[in-house]
Structure formats: C-alpha cells, structure tokens
Amino acid sequence: MTPPAMAEADRSVLDEAWGRIPHTREGQAEQGSFTQTRIERVITLIVGPGSLVLGAQAFFAAFGPGDEAPGWHLPLVLAVFVPLIAMIVACSVGRFARVFSGIFAVVFVLALTLWPFATAGGPSPVPTENPWIFYLVNVATVATIVAFPLPLQVAWTVATPLLFGVVRLLQAGGRPEFVLPIALDVSFALILGSVLVTLGWMYRSIAANVDQARASAVTSYASAAATAATEHERVAVAALMHDSVLGALLAAERASTPRERTLAVSMAREALTRLANAEKDALEGSDEPVPATRLADDIESAARELGVELTVIRQVEEGTPRVPGRIARALVLAAMQAVANAVQHAEAQGLSVQLTGYTAPGGVAVRVRDTGPGFDVSAIPPDRLGIRGSIVARLAAVGGRSDIDAHEGGTTVTLEWESGDRW
Structure with a gap:
C-alpha cells in the first residue's frame, strides 16, 4: 500500500x-x-x-x-x-x-x-x-x-x-x-x-x-483496522499476481502463433489494469472528468500527509481538456510514488513537482524532479514494484506514458496523458 x-x-x-x-x-x-x-x-x-x-x-x-x-x-x-x-x-x-x-x-x-x-x-x-x-x-x-x-x-x-x-x-x-x-x-x-x-x-x-x-481506544481500533486492511490488500494482490500476472506470463512464454501472442498481450494488459487498480475501493470516487489543476491540489494534499510541504508548479494552458477521474487518480498516485521515492532515496534534495497542461494535443504532464544521487533503472531488482507497479504499470493501465531519467545529478520522473490516447 x-x-x-x-x-x-x-x-x-x-x-x-x-x-x-x-x-x-x-x-x-x-x-x-x-x-x-x-x-x-x-x-x-x-x-x-x-x-x-x-x-x-x-x-x-x-x-x-x-x-x-x-x-x-x-x-x-x-x-x-x-x-x-x-x-x-x-x-x-x-x-x-x-x-x-x-x-x-x-x-x-x-x-x-x-x-x-x-x-x-x-x-x-x-x-x-x-x-x-x-x-x-x-x-x-x-x-x-x-x-x-x-x-x-x-x-x-x-x-x-x-x-x-x-x-x-x-x-x-x-x-x-x-x-x-x-x-x-x-x-x-x-x-x-x-x-x-x-x-x-x-x-x-x-x-x-x-x-x-x-x-486511545479509537486509535487502537484505527491501527488494528488499518493493519487488517493492509493484510487484506496484501493477500488480494498476491492472489492477483498469481492468477492474472503469472497466467499472462505463462501464456506469453508458450505463445507460438500470432493469435496466441495477441491473446497473451490482451491477458497481460488486463492483468496490469487489475494490478494498477488493486487499491481502488467504493470510496475512491467516480470517473467524472476533473480540471487539470485538480491534480496539483491532490498532489499537494497527499504530500502533506507524507510530511512534505510541497507546492506544485502549475503551467496549465487555457483550454486544457479535463482529465477523467480514473486517469487523474492514476497520475496522482504515480506522482506520489515518485515523491515518496525522492524523499526516501534522495532525502528530498531539490524536490519539485511541475504540472503542465496543453491544448494541442490536449493532455497533461506531471514531472517530479530531485537533485539526489540518481540510480540505475535497469539495476532495480525484479521484486521491487515501487516503480514497475506503482508508476509504469499504473500509467500503462490507463493509457498513459511514463519516463524515468536518472543520472548522477538527479532523477526526473515524467508522467503523461493525452486526451487522444486510448484508455
């Protein structure tokens, strides 16, 4: 979680x-x-x-x-x-x-x-x-x-x-x-x-x-309920990984014909969609489109809950299309995973978040930057899902794109969505 x-x-x-x-x-x-x-x-x-x-x-x-x-x-x-x-x-x-x-x-x-x-x-x-x-x-x-x-x-x-x-x-x-x-x-x-x-x-x-x-009783109840919810989600994600993701990987490995490959790709996309939405519940909200600036407000609010005082730089053109609720949530959650990584691994050095909204082609982009020591993306162990699951897979599941540029001078995570993308 x-x-x-x-x-x-x-x-x-x-x-x-x-x-x-x-x-x-x-x-x-x-x-x-x-x-x-x-x-x-x-x-x-x-x-x-x-x-x-x-x-x-x-x-x-x-x-x-x-x-x-x-x-x-x-x-x-x-x-x-x-x-x-x-x-x-x-x-x-x-x-x-x-x-x-x-x-x-x-x-x-x-x-x-x-x-x-x-x-x-x-x-x-x-x-x-x-x-x-x-x-x-x-x-x-x-x-x-x-x-x-x-x-x-x-x-x-x-x-x-x-x-x-x-x-x-x-x-x-x-x-x-x-x-x-x-x-x-x-x-x-x-x-x-x-x-x-x-x-x-x-x-x-x-x-x-x-x-x-x-x-004290309410705090204990909240702690116990939160622990139970975490365990429930862990079990659900484990079952999802076993049933959906593993099944898709096995299908891709055994595919030998174009039809089987197409089926394996479809299974993989469905598995990524379900994995990216494992945290979604009935209280998460509707898919009603929201203004692009709403993403900046949500990122700032979520950052405060992490103990990080963050002001998102807004560069939103007039006429920027509204973002569907499901995609907006995916962008905010992916951005917060990038912020959490910057806080944990770069001690929030030079941390900044920029929201860009443009009309041609219509879409939004969120960039999370830090000036930490950077890292080698290819060297991330396979069992670490912080980037693969919470950023890359989450954006891919809603038709978005993500790019991670890491070097010795810092890391930039770019999250993009265009209104013409399929989602």
Whole structure:
C-alpha cells in the first residue's frame, strides 16, 4: 500500500470510529473532548441555580438595615448584583458563562476591598448578624470554577473568605467579641469553597481520563483496522499476481502463433489494469472528468500527509481538456510514488513537482524532479514494484506514458496523458 493510500485508509478508519460516537452540538466542536464538554455544561448548569439561591438570600438581606454609610448602599448593591444576574443568566443558557463568571468574581473582590470605606461612619455592626455581602462569598468562589484555571480557583477560595474576615474586623474596629463569629464564618466559607473547588477538579479530571481512554481506544481500533486492511490488500494482490500476472506470463512464454501472442498481450494488459487498480475501493470516487489543476491540489494534499510541504508548479494552458477521474487518480498516485521515492532515496534534495497542461494535443504532464544521487533503472531488482507497479504499470493501465531519467545529478520522473490516447 502506498503512503497516500495508507494515510487515506487511516483517516477513513478514524472517521468511521468517531462516527460510532453520538454527536450533539457540544460534541461536534471537539470530538476528542466528548465527556469534558458535557461536564463543563453540567458545571455551568449547577452554578447558575446554586448562585441564584445564595444570591436571592443576599438580595433579600440587602433590603434590611445596611451597615453602609449613607450613599454607599445602592451603588454597592448594583455593582455586585448586576454582574451576578448576568452570570446566572449566562450559566443557564450556556453562552458567555466564563466571561460573566470572571467579571463577577473580580467585582466581588473589589466590593469587599471597598467595604471598610463603605461602612465607615455607618451603623454599628452586631456580632451575631452578618452583612448581606457575606452570603455571596462562596458564590464568588464557585464563579471561579467556571471562569478560572485551578490555581486561580484555589487562590480565590482561600483569599476571598480571609479578605472578608479582615474587612469585617476593620468594620468592627477590632473588637474582641467579633473575633470568634468572624473566625467561624471564615472557616465555614473556606470549607465550603474547598469542597466546591475539589468537586469541580475531580469531575473534570474524570472527564479528561474518560476522553483519553476513548481516544486511545479509537486509535487502537484505527491501527488494528488499518493493519487488517493492509493484510487484506496484501493477500488480494498476491492472489492477483498469481492468477492474472503469472497466467499472462505463462501464456506469453508458450505463445507460438500470432493469435496466441495477441491473446497473451490482451491477458497481460488486463492483468496490469487489475494490478494498477488493486487499491481502488467504493470510496475512491467516480470517473467524472476533473480540471487539470485538480491534480496539483491532490498532489499537494497527499504530500502533506507524507510530511512534505510541497507546492506544485502549475503551467496549465487555457483550454486544457479535463482529465477523467480514473486517469487523474492514476497520475496522482504515480506522482506520489515518485515523491515518496525522492524523499526516501534522495532525502528530498531539490524536490519539485511541475504540472503542465496543453491544448494541442490536449493532455497533461506531471514531472517530479530531485537533485539526489540518481540510480540505475535497469539495476532495480525484479521484486521491487515501487516503480514497475506503482508508476509504469499504473500509467500503462490507463493509457498513459511514463519516463524515468536518472543520472548522477538527479532523477526526473515524467508522467503523461493525452486526451487522444486510448484508455
């Protein structure tokens, strides 16, 4: 199997394997993160209603007597609750959840930082009553699960409750009766926030492991299927060589009359045709004629699959005839065999490919050149079919011509087809 055909087979197998996995809008975006995508959606759906419950508690608490000085209460409430509402809506609909969650987490920390200034000159706080902003401490923590990476989640989980404790003590003027209630509130917020962050990390890790296991399974399946396909093709080609090619050679050896020679030539041509098309399958495409420039595009695409960045030089005259699909495929496959030979034996030195299309007589020519050490065509062992089978026989089977010019300064493989040729 030639390298382009093997790459095409691997891609088809992977496409078939992924096709066995159910696809939805989320899953189509990233086939390799099938479970992670759904876990992220589940997390946002949980964060939205959960934040709504705690946010409603804080909202109703904000209607009571506030600790803020005159002129601070309404701006702080609007600054905190507007991003909170936007975050809840975004998490519920599954759009821009990360952006609005990050905005709320940052705005809440800024509001906490301003709390000592907002409460300066306000009513005296009561140790047993928490301000409305306290109920949103863990909402800010859970917002980071959606918005930030794990290190920032941990930092917010630790820093936000501690910041609340500091600003609450500053509000109370450091009175001793506030120390124990604030310590309990901070401890509760730290424990709850740690549990939430740990759960988010655990579910994401499980999802990543599941996706990795799925990807490994699909890769193993693709490798096994490709190996099986290669073995199947090897058996089929071996049988073809034995039944068709060997039969044609025996007929040619025993031919003694013009009729027998004609029959042997017919058998040989049929054998070469079947051998050249051994790689063809139902997914290869129709014989519908294609533009000559399509050959250049296909050669570049196949070269990239080999890891070779190649730009085909196009010199196609206007009016160049369209190339039948079967012949186009034969030219592309033969050219790719020549490219593969240049990469393997000449290390792609000076590798270039030129496509020429002409109108009189109508046809196309593909030339693959390299500046490697060259080789002796006549010295190629009989059992090496890279040139004989994949280039010469393949072109001969579709009525094309091939020429190989190899010398010490390099090798040029010319592949030609004319619209007047029989095929």
